[in-house]
Amino acid sequence: MDRTTRPARRLRCAIYTRKSSEEGLDMEFNSLDAQREACEAYIASQRSEGWVATRDRYDDGGFSGGNLERPGLKQLLADIDDGLIDVVVVYKIDRLSRSLMDFSKLVEIFDRNGVTFVSVTQSFNTTTSMGRLTLNILLSFAQFEREVIGERIRDKVAASRKRGIWMGGYVPLGYDVQDRKLVVNDAEAASVRRIFERFVELGSATVLARELRRDGFRNKQGTLIDKGYLYRLLNNRVYRGEAVHKGKAYPGEHDVIIDNDLWDRAHAIMKESPRKRANNSRSQTPALLKGLIFSDTGVAMTPTSTRKGAKLYRYYVSMDTIKNRETGAETAPMRLAAGMVEDAVVTEVRRILQTPEVVTQVIAAVKQQDSAVSESDAIAALHEFNALWAQLFPAEQARIIQLLVRRVTVTAAGLEVDIRREGIAGVVREMVAPRNLEAAE
Secondary structure (H helix, E strand, O other), rough: OOOOOOOOEEEEEEEEEEEEEOOOOOOOOOOOHHHHHHHHHOOOOOOOHHHOOOOOOEEEOOOOOOOOOOOHHHHHHHHHHOOOOOEEEEEOOOOOOOHHHHHHHOOOOOOOHEEEEOOOOOOOOOOOHHHHHHHHHHHHHHHHHHHHHHHHHHHHHHHHOOOOOOOHHHHHHOOEEOOOOOEEEEEHHHHHHHHHHHHHOOHHHHHHHHHHHOHHHHHHOOEEEEEEHHHHHHHHHHHHHHEOOOEEEEEEEOOEEEEEEEEHHHHHHHOOOOOOHHHHHHHHHHOOOOOOOOEOOOEEEEEEEEEEEOOEEEEEEHHHHHOOOOOOOOOOOOEEEEEHHHHHHHHHHHHHHOOOOHHHHHHHHHHHOOOOOOOOOOHHHOOOHHHHHHHOOHHHHHHHHHEEEEEEEEEOOEEEEEEHHHHHHHHHHHHHHHHHHHHHO
């Protein structure tokens, strides 16, 4: 009786390859190809055992072995969970992982799915205790090698920074990189100096950021800047010609953009509390209705303020009250909270600007004076007055009110607002500008 030999069970073998850097990956035969060729040759030598290489490729070019965030590895683990793989073959175990903790997680996944792990250049069997011990020893050395390489890189970076050498990374506004060195970009450097000077003038990063956005100022990446970016720029010691490493500054190889005097003045302002700087900015803001608001007897009401602790209170007070003049029977308020009366005037201006007769008048005037402003833009500016108004700086808001309002009269019944209709078209043209800037973004 002839005994028939039973064929070996077919084992599906997945080849995993990895390279930490992208250098050389564009070559016709690169490191990943060399790893795959060695693994395919090993699988072919095990054909009698039923080993067959899968057609799917699990390659991670340019990915570190220090973590599991790799697309090729994630696909491999997904196929293992789906029961599509019996053996994982690598050239060396550190191609799969350089972290002992991560590798233990992978081995757990392999065991749970009945998958065998094979390293072509390091012979061991993960199904035995001795094989696991050998694997852990090899992984410990792989992790040790990775940590030593990391320490060397960190030491090199630290030593280079102490010598003021540029070590790559984010290139700050005002500089370009040439031959691995920072070189001053004259146009950008002028903008950086202007930002520092303007911050010293205004004393407020919030106001400056809003001003720069309205001017369409963009960072090196081409996006409009915000207050956070502005603070990072103002605190960047590179502009003083310094190289910073872990909080310590060293003389840099590159040229200075901001001199010590301008830097010190800007940072003296930044040392003040944000609340104090905000109050200073508000106190320097021109009163919205200065020279426009009067009592019903024709007496001017002047802006005044008082401070209680850190809080500033603003008012409009009749000159009769300030001068202690006799007024007889008082019929209208002699003292008004500035915020309340300013909001009321702006609301009334908005209402008047949206009346049909004003809209018609503005459209006609805009067409006659400036063909660049479309009818739809003019109508939108009138109907979206609040949104456009919010984009203006306080000083600009005061100037716009001066152009729009002839007089505000305080009476016992409320406020009477007299609008300068002849100035509305010019104001609308100005307020369309930020709208067009926003649309262009």
